[in-house]
Amino acid sequence: MTIGLTFDCANAAVMAAFWKLALGYEDEPPPPPFATREEWLASFDLPEDDEGGGAWLHDPTGVGPRLSLLEVPEPKTAKNRLHLDIRVSGQGTDEERWARVLDRVAVLTEAGARTLWVAEGHHVVMADPEGNEFCVC
Structure with missing residues (x-):
């Protein structure tokens, strides 16, 4: 399956x-x-x-x-009941991982996403061009 x-x-x-x-x-x-x-x-x-x-x-x-x-x-009229998590891969320190998360957020923002909320050092909640929520972590 x-x-x-x-x-x-x-x-x-x-x-x-x-x-x-x-x-x-x-x-x-x-x-x-x-x-x-x-x-x-x-x-x-x-x-x-x-x-x-x-x-x-x-x-x-x-x-x-x-x-x-x-x-x-x-x-779309309501918050998603399911969302995707985009997991940034790679090894390194927490600071290095967080920098990769922020880099990916910048790329996705340029592509039409918007940031909804930031859990500093952990994940960023974003919305795609039509408002569907997802996280970058």
Whole structure:
């Protein structure tokens, strides 16, 4: 068994770009025998007015869960009941680890995330471009 995570979103392309940068993920190829995601989606009996886009991402190392980003018409209205932790790897002192966390926070801020709360020396709670909470630790 494996785990996949699905995010509802307003703009799958923006969210895919952000999460690929945040996690080092790549676009997931369509399942065989389909040559494209469009061909795969056409194989389902979806309503004609269903124009919702999507993006499917995977960890190229095969370790992390698959991410699906599905466009929905309704906005996010509440705090997540589940969030991702982005764990900064590496060895060293607490100060060195915290510096790596802050470096990653800076990269993600540049990519459209915002800081919600800082637990100094331990983790930073952030929100992605559509407001989904996650931690960098």
